[in-house]
Amino acid sequence: MIKIVKKTVLITFLCCAFFKVNGQTKVTFSNINSDTKISKHIYGHFAEHLGRCIYGGFYVGEDSNIPNTNGVRNDVIKALKELKVPNLRWPGGCFADTYHWKDGVGPKDQRPSMVNKWWGDVVEDNSFGTHDFLNLCEVLEAEPYLAANVGSSTVKEFTEYIQYVTRENGVPMSDYRIENGRKEPWKVKYWGVGNEMWGCGGNMTPEHYANIYRQYATFMTDWTNSDGFYRIASGANVADYNWTEVLMREIPKNLIEGVALHSYSFVEWDKKGSATDFDEAQYFSTMQTALKMDELIQKHTQIMDKYDPEKKVDLIVDEWGGWYQVEEGTNPGFLYQQNTMRDAMIAGTTLNIFNNWAKRVKMANLAQTINVLQAVILTEDEKMLLTPTYHVMKMYNVHHDATLLPISFDAPNYEFNGETLPAVSISASKDKNGAAHISLVNIDSKKENEVVIDVEGLKIKEISGQILKSNNLQDHNTFNNPNNITPSKFKDFKLKKGQLTLTLPPFSVVVIEGK
Known part of the structure; x- marks a missing residue:
C-alpha cells in the first residue's frame, strides 16, 4: 500500500483531435484498422492476506456450513467466473515480503502460525496456502500472479518456490510438491519480484533494488528465459518517475518483462473520508486523483520509451482503486469499506484509461477482490453481495483481448x-x-x-x-x-x-x- 501527495491533475487523450458540434460531444474513430490489442489482463484482480479478503472472504474452510469447494466459497467462485477474472495476484501486497511459502504447504494441522504484522497484527494459521491459491486459479480459469518475497527472503527460497510450483519432477522441490498431494506442476507465468520495495518491501533506493532485482531475476531461469516466465519488477509509487528511470536504465531487457506502478484514489491521504458519507467536494477531489492515472501512465511511458522504444517491457498497474476510511466499528488494519457509485466512476474511467494505453499497459490489478478497499465482492457470514465496481467490470469484459479502436473527442467540463x-x-x-x-x-x-x-x-x-x-x-x-x-x-x-x-x-x- 502507498502514501502519495495529491497534485494538480492533467488529463491527456490519445490521438487527440478535438471537435464540438452544437453543444454535443463529437466522437470520431481515428483508426478503425488498429492492430493494438487490449489485453484481458488489464482486468486483473488482487487478493492479499489482508483483513477478510482471504479468511472469511475467499476461504471459509472445508468444514464450514457455507457451501464451498475445498474451503473456497461457491458463491464467490460463481461470481468471479461470471466476471471472467483473467488473473489473480497473491499473496500481497506488503504481506508478500513477510510470507515464507513453505509455511503454507503440507498437512494443514502441522503448519506454523504467523503474525500478519502489516494488517491488524492478527495471527494466521497458514491454512490457505500455495496449493489452495493455485487450485482456485484453475477453477476460475484465471492466470496466477505470484508476488514473491524479496524483502525478507533469499534467492534460494525464491528459486525453490519456482521449482516447487513449476517443475514436473526429478528435483527435491518437485518431489516435495508430489508428497504434498499435487503430482502435476501448475502453470505459473507471472512472477512479481518483490512488492513496493521503496516502502514496506524494504525502504530501498531504486539503485539498490535494481541490483537486487537483477540478482533474483537471473536465478529464476536460464540465460534464455526458456521457461517463459514473465518477471515483474516492483515499480514506482505514483509519480516517482526517478524510480522508473533507474529501473529502465539499470535492468537489462533480457531480465525483465514488466515494471509495476501503484496509484490509489482518495480525498486526502490523511483525511480520506467516509466511503458512503461524502459530499461533492470530496467526490470531485477523489475523481481528480483517479483521472490522474492518465498523466501517470503518459509520463512513466515516456521514460520507458526512452530506454525501450520497441516496447518489450510492459507497464503493469498491479494496485489501483479507491481508498477511504474503514467502516465504523471495524478493525482499522482490515481496510474494509463500502462501495458506491463513486467507485463505479473510478472503475469506469480508470479502465477506459487502461484501454486507451493498451500499447504499453498490459496488466492491471484492482485492489482488492473481497472485503478490502475497492472490492468487487463483500461478504458477511453466509451473505454475499456484488458491488457497483463488480458490475462495471463485468460490463467491460467485452473489451477482453479485443482490438482497440482509438478515438478522438473533446470532453465537456465537469465544474466545481x-x-x-x-x-x-x-x-x-x-x-x-x-x-x-x-x-x-x-x-x-x-x-x-x-x-x-x-x-x-x-x-x-x-x-x-x-x-x-x-x-x-x-x-x-x-x-x-x-x-x-x-x-x-x-x-x-x-x-x-x-x-x-x-x-x-x-x-x-x-x-x-x-x-
Whole structure:
C-alpha cells in the first residue's frame, strides 16, 4: 500500500483531435484498422492476506456450513467466473515480503502460525496456502500472479518456490510438491519480484533494488528465459518517475518483462473520508486523483520509451482503486469499506484509461477482490453481495483481448468550485466476431451529457446497451438490499445515417454494443 501527495491533475487523450458540434460531444474513430490489442489482463484482480479478503472472504474452510469447494466459497467462485477474472495476484501486497511459502504447504494441522504484522497484527494459521491459491486459479480459469518475497527472503527460497510450483519432477522441490498431494506442476507465468520495495518491501533506493532485482531475476531461469516466465519488477509509487528511470536504465531487457506502478484514489491521504458519507467536494477531489492515472501512465511511458522504444517491457498497474476510511466499528488494519457509485466512476474511467494505453499497459490489478478497499465482492457470514465496481467490470469484459479502436473527442467540463475535470470518458474496441463495444462514463454529479459518435466506418446496423446508474452518488448495495444498484438496459440512444447519439445521465456508466 502507498502514501502519495495529491497534485494538480492533467488529463491527456490519445490521438487527440478535438471537435464540438452544437453543444454535443463529437466522437470520431481515428483508426478503425488498429492492430493494438487490449489485453484481458488489464482486468486483473488482487487478493492479499489482508483483513477478510482471504479468511472469511475467499476461504471459509472445508468444514464450514457455507457451501464451498475445498474451503473456497461457491458463491464467490460463481461470481468471479461470471466476471471472467483473467488473473489473480497473491499473496500481497506488503504481506508478500513477510510470507515464507513453505509455511503454507503440507498437512494443514502441522503448519506454523504467523503474525500478519502489516494488517491488524492478527495471527494466521497458514491454512490457505500455495496449493489452495493455485487450485482456485484453475477453477476460475484465471492466470496466477505470484508476488514473491524479496524483502525478507533469499534467492534460494525464491528459486525453490519456482521449482516447487513449476517443475514436473526429478528435483527435491518437485518431489516435495508430489508428497504434498499435487503430482502435476501448475502453470505459473507471472512472477512479481518483490512488492513496493521503496516502502514496506524494504525502504530501498531504486539503485539498490535494481541490483537486487537483477540478482533474483537471473536465478529464476536460464540465460534464455526458456521457461517463459514473465518477471515483474516492483515499480514506482505514483509519480516517482526517478524510480522508473533507474529501473529502465539499470535492468537489462533480457531480465525483465514488466515494471509495476501503484496509484490509489482518495480525498486526502490523511483525511480520506467516509466511503458512503461524502459530499461533492470530496467526490470531485477523489475523481481528480483517479483521472490522474492518465498523466501517470503518459509520463512513466515516456521514460520507458526512452530506454525501450520497441516496447518489450510492459507497464503493469498491479494496485489501483479507491481508498477511504474503514467502516465504523471495524478493525482499522482490515481496510474494509463500502462501495458506491463513486467507485463505479473510478472503475469506469480508470479502465477506459487502461484501454486507451493498451500499447504499453498490459496488466492491471484492482485492489482488492473481497472485503478490502475497492472490492468487487463483500461478504458477511453466509451473505454475499456484488458491488457497483463488480458490475462495471463485468460490463467491460467485452473489451477482453479485443482490438482497440482509438478515438478522438473533446470532453465537456465537469465544474466545481472554479475547477474543472473532463466529464466524459470513453474507450472502444472490436471483438473477434466484429462487434464494436464503446464504454462511456459521465462523472458529472448533476448534468447529463449528450454524445454523438460517428460510427459510419464501422458499418453498424444494430445497437444495444447496458447502463449502471442510481439516484445518488452515495448509493450502494447492502446485505439487506444487495440489488439496489445493478445494470439495466440502456435505451436513450438513436442511430441515424451513421451517427449514434446518446444521452449519458449524471454519474453513469454505459456500454454500447454495435453489430
